[in-house]
């Protein structure tokens with residue numbers, strides 16, 4: 001049955017020599033900016049990420065699109081970079097249909113310890129950046145935005161095995177997919193079915209009362225909403 005097909009196709013059928021090496025680390029992630037100068041100031045001065053390269057061109061080599069741009073790169077400690085494109089005449093980015101998009105689409109950068117995250121919170125707030133700190137228990141995170149509205153996260157690993165739970169992930173994906181397919185097959189409300197799956201798992205990683213406790217302990221650091 002098609003429904004039983006694996007979600008991720010096996011590469012066993014390929015000759016071993018043809019299997020590419022897996023991605024090794026982040027090389028760069030790129031976003032749109034409308035102000036390269038403000039972006040450079042924020043990433044170099046506030047984030048402590050040196051601007052390590054800049055490229056200009058009148059077209060995008062990958063597609064041939066004749067959109068001119070100025071492309072800048074800011075480097076993290078491991079050599080990976082966050083990059084930006086500013087393009088003259090680029091239309092304003094439309095607001096997403098729901099604010100959730102701005103939270104879902106984000107990039108997290110790692111620091112060694114929980115104390116480092118708290119240090120970052122103090123530093124960012126001193127620089128006028130609104131910060132929300134969340135104790136996810138497996139990781140401890142400070143969330144904020146760059147001058148472009150890009151959602152950033154500074155996080156410390158609390159439980160080293162947080163990124164080594166493949167069976168948990170596989171089971172969760174299977175439950176999710178089966179609920180979706182089951183609802184689709186029977187004409188039931190797919191969104192409702194998926195909300196039901198979520199309700200059975202909510203707060204497994206982020207325990208809400210602990211988050212509230214953590215935030216309420218530090219009212220002096222809470223920025224206005």
Ligand SMILES: [Fe+2]
Nearest residue numbers: 106107108153
């Ligand atoms: Fe995150």
